[in-house]
Amino acid sequence: MRKDELTDMIEQSLGAAPEFRLQEGFAQRVTASVIRQEQWKTDLQEYFYLTAIVFGLIALLTGVYYLVDKDLLFRTLNFFVANWVVVGFLVLTLNFILFADKVLLRLLFSRRRQTN
Amino acid sequence: MNDTELINQILEGNMNAFTFLVNRYQKLVVHITGRLVQRQEELEDVCQEVFIKVYQNLGKYRNECKLSTWIATIAYNTSINYLRKFKKFEEVNPEDSVALRNLTDFRNENYETADLKRYVREQIELLPIQYRTVVTLFHLEEFSYQEIEQITGMPEGTVKSYLFRAKALLREKLKHIVDDNSLKLVKEISNEKG
Numbered sequence: 001m002r003k004d005e006l007t008d009m010i011e012q013s014l015g016a017a018p019e020f021r022l023q024e025g026f027a028q029r030v031t032a033s034v035i036r037q038e039q040w041k042t043d044l045q046e047y048f049y050l051t052a053i054v055f056g057l058i059a060l061l062t063g064v065y066y067l068v069d070k071d072l073l074f075r076t077l078n079f080f081v082a083n084w085v086v087v088g089f090l091v092l093t094l095n096f097i098l099f100a101d102k103v104l105l106r107l108l109f110s111r112r113r114q115t116n
Numbered sequence: 117m118n119d120t121e122l123i124n125q126i127l128e129g130n131m132n133a134f135t136f137l138v139n140r141y142q143k144l145v146v147h148i149t150g151r152l153v154q155r156q157e158e159l160e161d162v163c164q165e166v167f168i169k170v171y172q173n174l175g176k177y178r179n180e181c182k183l184s185t186w187i188a189t190i191a192y193n194t195s196i197n198y199l200r201k202f203k204k205f206e207e208v209n210p211e212d213s214v215a216l217r218n219l220t221d222f223r224n225e226n227y228e229t230a231d232l233k234r235y236v237r238e239q240i241e242l243l244p245i246q247y248r249t250v251v252t253l254f255h256l257e258e259f260s261y262q263e264i265e266q267i268t269g270m271p272e273g274t275v276k277s278y279l280f281r282a283k284a285l286l287r288e289k290l291k292h293i294v295d296d297n298s299l300k301l302v303k304e305i306s307n308e309k310g
Contacts, residue, residue: 006287006290007287009232009233009236010236010283010286010287010290011255012233013233013236013237013240014240014251014255014256014283015255015256016233016237016256017143017147017256018147018150018151018237018241018252019237020146020147020149020150020151020156020159021146021156022142022146022159022160022163023160026138026142026160026163026164027135027136027138027139027142028135029164030135030138030163030164030167030168031131031134031135031138033164033168034131034134034167034168034171035131037168
């Protein structure tokens with residue numbers, strides 16, 4: 001082989017695409033993945049907003065009762081303190097149900113849909 | 117649909133437009149990540165990461181450069197980070213004995229043109245990573261020196277120098293095809309090292 005032929009071949013090879021390929025439907029898979037990620041972010045945001053609203057309402061209610069009926073408020077607080085294990089368990093359970101409803105289940109279902 | 121319209125559509129939440137964008141630029145991303153990562157089984161994950169980053173940062177794209185340059189920059193950075201993260205930043209020194217052995221594996225006497233082209237492509241894949249990057253961007257994707265500078269952060273002079281050296285290196289590696297005596301010499305060196 002002559003030198004100029006070799007140079008031509010090198011030039012041609014430099015401009016040739018490498019032999020790497022993506023599987024069919026790559027764009028659809030990426031889009032589905034992006035949609036799932038965005039959905040997950042929105043769901044998580046929604047969950048945090050709802051939790052904040054619930055705790056905000058509780059705080060507001062506490063403030064109102066502090067002005068209207070201090071005795072009832074302190075009795076209620078004493079009850080919570082005395083039964084903190086049960087109350088804590090209840091709060092955590094309700095919070096988890098909200099989290100599962102707003103975030104976890106939606107994520108699981110969307111993953112399952114994509115797998116099917 | 118041009119790139120600006122496409123971006124506006126995506127920012128308005130049209131996911132079909134995003135699928136269209138992925139289809140339009142997937143070859144560019146595959147060429148860059150493929151040449152850098154060089155692992156077919158990990159290629160899809162890296163490419164997916166690139167396009168997810170493209171989607172997440174599309175709002176920050178300011179038309180200061182072509183969309184292809186911007187996407188190529190993300191593809192380059194993602195591939196380099198991937199290689200660093202998984203400690204796969206292996207560089208092939210063309211002077212080492214393995215490279216020499218690769219050179220002598222070739223049968224000079226009975227080659228077909230197709231084999232030879234394949235062989236040259238294999239040699240390109242063995243080039244050091246910086247050379248592979250500039251060669252891919254310049255020859256395959258036809259980016260200008262300035263665009264390659266934007267993508268890789270390498271100064272224009274370095275890009276030109278790497279391009280020159282990459283070709284010189286390839287010519288050096290393939291010299292035995294032109295010159296039989298060189299092949300004999302390489303075989304002798306290889307035998308001495310072996």
